[in-house]
Amino acid sequence: MKKIDPKVDEAIQTLNMKDGPTRRRLLAGTGLFSASAAATALLTACSSSSKSTGGGTSASGGPGDFPSTPKWKFTFVNHVTDNSFFTPTQYGFQDAAALLGLPTPVWTGATSTQPTVPTMVSAINSATAASSPGIATTVVSATAFTAPIAKALAAGIPLVTYNANGAVKNPTNGLAYVGQALYTSGQEVGKRIAAAMPHGGTACGIIAQPGSLNIQPRLDGANAAIIAAGGKILQMSGFNSGASQSQEATSIPQFIQANGSKLQGVFAVDGGSTALLGPTLAKYGLTGKVTSGGFDLEPATLAAVKAGQLGFTIDQSPYLQGFLPTVYLYLWKLSGGLVAPPETDTGLKFVVKANVDPYSATPTRFEGSTSAQKYVTTSGPIAT
Numbered sequence: 001m002k003k004i005d006p007k008v009d010e011a012i013q014t015l016n017m018k019d020g021p022t023r024r025r026l027l028a029g030t031g032l033f034s035a036s037a038a039a040t041a042l043l044t045a046c047s048s049s050s051k052s053t054g055g056g057t058s059a060s061g062g063p064g065d066f067p068s069t070p071k072w073k074f075t076f077v078n079h080v081t082d083n084s085f086f087t088p089t090q091y092g093f094q095d096a097a098a099l100l101g102l103p104t105p106v107w108t109g110a111t112s113t114q115p116t117v118p119t120m121v122s123a124i125n126s127a128t129a130a131s132s133p134g135i136a137t138t139v140v141s142a143t144a145f146t147a148p149i150a151k152a153l154a155a156g157i158p159l160v161t162y163n164a165n166g167a168v169k170n171p172t173n174g175l176a177y178v179g180q181a182l183y184t185s186g187q188e189v190g191k192r193i194a195a196a197m198p199h200g201g202t203a204c205g206i207i208a209q210p211g212s213l214n215i216q217p218r219l220d221g222a223n224a225a226i227i228a229a230g231g232k233i234l235q236m237s238g239f240n241s242g243a244s245q246s247q248e249a250t251s252i253p254q255f256i257q258a259n260g261s262k263l264q265g266v267f268a269v270d271g272g273s274t275a276l277l278g279p280t281l282a283k284y285g286l287t288g289k290v291t292s293g294g295f296d297l298e299p300a301t302l303a304a305v306k307a308g309q310l311g312f313t314i315d316q317s318p319y320l321q322g323f324l325p326t327v328y329l330y331l332w333k334l335s336g337g338l339v340a341p342p343e344t345d346t347g348l349k350f351v352v353k354a355n356v357d358p359y360s361a362t363p364t365r366f367e368g369s370t371s372a373q374k375y376v377t378t379s380g381p382i383a384t
Helices: 006-015 021-028 035-052 084-100 116-129 146-154 182-196 216-228 245-262 271-283 299-307 320-334 357-361
Strands: 075-078 106-109 135-139 159-165 177-179 202-207 265-268 291-293 313-315 349-351
Touching: 075 084, 075 116, 084 271, 084 320, 106 116, 116 135, 116 146, 135 146, 135 320, 146 159, 159 320, 177 320, 182 216, 182 265, 182 291, 182 313, 202 216, 202 245, 202 271, 245 271, 265 271, 271 291, 271 299, 299 313, 299 357
Parallel strands: 075 106, 075 135, 135 159, 159 177, 202 265, 265 291
Antiparallel strands: 313 349
């Protein structure tokens, strides 16, 4: 047998390669008398080893060096499954599942034309009855979800909440919440609106579903901050723009046309309403005259911020609201419940004209503007 390169021999032992054509060829030293030839052979061997175990998984079938685990198919129960805000949320749980070697979670719950709470409660109960390995859900009612969540936990099913967590002072009984601190984010919006208005000016919030606890705390926080700063509120309950995007497209222009002259500030607390606010203000000649802002990263919203039609919007990282619950449920299952999911604030980042370009220049899965999976490079200062 020809002399084998010591580095090749060491790598063979490290890879713990079983007897086979590749190992015998390496041990025979065929053509391995130069460093480059040895490297090429080792790369081929490593590639062959990865392919034999599914790529990136151990020979035992689990991610990394973990043993094989069941293919846990988690369930996401959402309050509006057909809203574009949750497109990156779905990409987030798809990507997390793919990284962990799991099937894509079930995406269920209410659509914009269904009764929200009853449909969601039914979906949670169905997932529990079907022994789902884990559930993630939004909680848009202060009381309706307590019993179904308790039922899931009693059945040994881990359940985390995301995007909305029931109430400000009495959050729901899930294992952890992944999402924005909603009342706090509303307060920050109110402070920014009040600071840009004349002292004692009047503002009004626009809300798609009054009382829904994924957005109502934002309105409450913003109103409180504006009043604390000496401002006035046109309608404490906010303007109800409607649950569907078609309703919003009609109601918001009507509201601004009728009330624009009375306002020095206007803000929206949901993504759909925010996307329509900037263009509507521009249509009625109110850009620069009425301070404005809102939430989320719909393409129309980013375009309005870039054009100066909307003063600001807020990034709450909807991608993380799908990605992290999947990871947390997986770790809970993997550890037998020893690794408890942590409370996670997914962020409160103001996006203004000065820092909007990274959001709009490159379409990404992370903001829901494309389904393409790609590595995004950045340059320049990092927005905070």
